[in-house]
Amino acid sequence: EVRLVESGGGLTQPGRSLRLSCAASEFTFDHYAMHWVRQAPGKGLEWVSSISWNSGNIGYADSVKGRFTISRDNAKNSLYLQMNSLRAEDMALYYCAKGLRGVWYYGMDVWGQGTTVTVSS
Amino acid sequence: QSALTQPASVSGSPGQSITISCTGTSSDVGGYNYVSWYRQHPGKAPKLMIYEVTNRPSGISNRFSGSKSGNTASLTISGLQAEDEADYYCSSYTSSSTYVFGTGTKVTVL
Numbered sequence: 001e002v003r004l005v006e007s008g009g010g011l012t013q014p015g016r017s018l019r020l021s022c023a024a025s026e027f028t029f030d031h032y033a034m035h036w037v038r039q040a041p042g043k044g045l046e047w048v049s050s051i052s053w054n055s056g057n058i059g060y061a062d063s064v065k066g067r068f069t070i071s072r073d074n075a076k077n078s079l080y081l082q083m084n085s086l087r088a089e090d091m092a093l094y095y096c097a098k099g100l101r102g103v104w105y106y107g108m109d110v111w112g113q114g115t116t117v118t119v120s121s
Numbered sequence: 122q123s124a125l126t127q128p129a130s131v132s133g134s135p136g137q138s139i140t141i142s143c144t145g146t147s148s149d150v151g152g153y154n155y156v157s158w159y160r161q162h163p164g165k166a167p168k169l170m171i172y173e174v175t176n177r178p179s180g181i182s183n184r185f186s187g188s189k190s191g192n193t194a195s196l197t198i199s200g201l202q203a204e205d206e207a208d209y210y211c212s213s214y215t216s217s218s219t220y221v222f223g224t225g226t227k228v229t230v231l
Contacts, residue, residue: 037222044222044223044224045161045167045222047212047220047221047222059218059220061122061219062122062219095166105155105214105220106173107155107169107172107220108157108169109172111168112166114166
């Protein structure tokens with residue numbers, strides 16, 4: 001069974017940085033695109049960023065472009081999200097999701113349980 | 122990128138059928154067959170129910186079906202069951218090389 005485990009969330013102050021990680025297992029990681037999606041408390045889903053199987057194609061939501069960087073290490077079956085210049089509006093549960101195919105525009109199928117990011121002074 | 126428009130709530134009695142709409146533009150829903158639907162129970166991660174407009178992943182009941190007409194995609198749940206009570210979200214790839222989710226629909230089983 002596909003397994004995605006996020007980590008790295010926590011409490012931080014506005015303007016600081018956090019790095020989220022997602023450990024993947026039970027599937028051929030380097031065959032699939034990967035995604036980050038967030039959900040603020042009591043709100044809907046918001047797409048954050050996606051990366052193709054070989055890191056050759058990357059996309060970001062306008063709300064995080066220039067502040068967040070997605071990356072992956074296929075040798076370690078891991079996905080990352082470097083979040084800089086954090087704002088209060090970035091506070092959310094961050095989900096890692098597996099892509100349906102190697103390119104990310106097809107969408108996502110399996111989701112992790114999420115890691116919580118809290119931004120507060 | 123604006124969220125796709127979904128009704129805030131839809132309800133039905135057990136055994137009935139309901140349909141949830143997802144309205145976008147020709148730059149997202151209408152322009153690509155990369156529309157997915159997700160179900161999310163409270164406190165749980167989303168679960169894929171439909172992908173590429175009409176396809177059901179392995180293990181998803183055939184009570185769930187998807188369709189699209191123009192800029193509007195739809196999810197139909199037939200034979201409504203108590204376990205179907207949840208939030209539902211659509212999503213689509215966009216011409217701006219981004220992804221967008223719908224506003225979400227709360228389904229209530231009466």
